[in-house]
Amino acid sequence: MLHIRLFIGVVAIVFFAVTFEFIRKKHLREEYALLWLFTSSIIAILSLWPGLINVLSRFTGLYYITAVLAIVFAFIIAVLMHYSIAISKMKEMNKELTQRCALLELRLKELEKAARR
Amino acid sequence: MERRVAVIVPAYNEEGTIRSVVRGVKGLGPGYEAIVVNDCSTDNTTLNAELEGATVIDLPVNLGIGGAVQTGIKYALASGFDACVQVDGDGQHPPSEIPKLVEPLFGDGVDMVVGSRFLGGAYKVPLMRSFGIAVISLFLRSSAGLRLKDATSGFRAMDRAVMEFFAGDYPQDYPEPESLLLAHLKRFKVAEVPVEMSYREHGMSSITPFRSVYYMIKVLLAMLIDLFKEL
Numbered sequence: 117m118l119h120i121r122l123f124i125g126v127v128a129i130v131f132f133a134v135t136f137e138f139i140r141k142k143h144l145r146e147e148y149a150l151l152w153l154f155t156s157s158i159i160a161i162l163s164l165w166p167g168l169i170n171v172l173s174r175f176t177g178l179y180y181i182t183a184v185l186a187i188v189f190a191f192i193i194a195v196l197m198h199y200s201i202a203i204s205k206m207k208e209m210n211k212e213l214t215q216r217c218a219l220l221e222l223r224l225k226e227l228e229k230a231a232r233r
Numbered sequence: 234m235e236r237r238v239a240v241i242v243p244a245y246n247e248e249g250t251i252r253s254v255v256r257g258v259k260g261l262g263p264g265y266e267a268i269v270v271n272d273c274s275t276d277n278t279t280l281n282a283e284l285e286g287a288t289v290i291d292l293p294v295n296l297g298i299g300g301a302v303q304t305g306i307k308y309a310l311a312s313g314f315d316a317c318v319q320v321d322g323d324g325q326h327p328p329s330e331i332p333k334l335v336e337p338l339f340g341d342g343v344d345m346v347v348g349s350r351f352l353g354g355a356y357k358v359p360l361m362r363s364f365g366i367a368v369i370s371l372f373l374r375s376s377a378g379l380r381l382k383d384a385t386s387g388f389r390a391m392d393r394a395v396m397e398f399f400a401g402d403y404p405q406d407y408p409e410p411e412s413l414l415l416a417h418l419k420r421f422k423v424a425e426v427p428v429e430m431s432y433r434e435h436g437m438s439s440i441t442p443f444r445s446v447y448y449m450i451k452v453l454l455a456m457l458i459d460l461f462k463e464l
Contacts (some may be wrong), residue, residue, distance in 0.1 A: 210294075211296055211300050211405070214292055214293055214294050214296055214300070215292070215296070215300065215303065215304045215307060217293055218290050218291055218304060219290065219308055221293075222288070222289070222291075
């Protein structure tokens with residue numbers, strides 16, 4: 117039991133450190149950073165205070181590991197859905213920018229041609 | 234005042250055929266202007282189109298057919314064209330047929346015209362492809378009451394009202410049947426006219442038998458969702 121706690125504790129710390137480093141280097145935007153900092157804190161708290169799991173399961177009535185897994189699974193699905201939406205939105209914005217850029221470039225070319233005459 | 238028609242030619246690596254397409258458009262007379270939308274080709278499509286005197290819009294990244302055509306529509310709107318025609322850059326659509334598509338827009342109260350291979354003529358397409366086209370036709374007829382024989386045709390014309398509609402939102406992946414359905418749902422009048430089409434001069438069609446099925450399913454799903462869209 118102690119080994120598992122130790123392992124999860126190390127994972128939580130590494131996860132936290134990696135997230136922090138990504139934010140510091142601006143690889144992660146704040147909106148996502150917050151999500152991952154929150155996730156790593158939850159893992160850290162649970163590893164430091166495993167009794168919390170029992171408190172929570174008494175509080176919520178979730179005694180089965182499968183139920184907990186289902187919640188984790190739902191969380192991951194929600195995150196992935198969020199990313200799909202974000203990517204779709206970015207693709208649309210990217211398309212608009214590409215079109216605007218190409219049309220402006222053509223306009224510039226035409227204006228240059230007219231100015232030379 | 235004479236009406237101006239933009240002939241939008243989406244082109245991806247069509248250096249072998251683009252010159253004859255642009256020349257054909259020029260041959261139609263002063264009312265028609267060729268607007269080539271180069272979808273980030275890696276060959277000399279732009280150069281060859283400009284040599285024939287076409288206006289060329291160079292997309293800095295590849296957007297696919299939907300994004301390319303929509304760029305042409307946006308340009309035609311901003312430049313005050315009265316209508317536009319979409320013509321493939323591979324020589325499949327003879328420019329001499331363009332006036333047949335444009336005529337119904339002026340006078341007949343039609344907003345969008347599709348050039349059909351199957352009305353009248355005996356144009357042959359691969360079996361899986363014609364099956365896909367038939368299923369899409371059936372869907373359009375039964376779900377929205379839109380009767381078209383060749384909804385996948387990329388040879389079409391539209392007036393300014395439809396252009397404004399599509400400048401705001403245009404399907405990106407396989408836009409042909411979907412855009413017709415959207416226009417119909419938006420209560421634009423969509424009509425079909427028979428046209429001659431030639432077989433591709435260069436290159437291969439991007440649609441293989443397996444892809445035909447994938448295409449059909451994807452288009453049907455997209456159109457099913459379109460029926461519930463707020464337009």
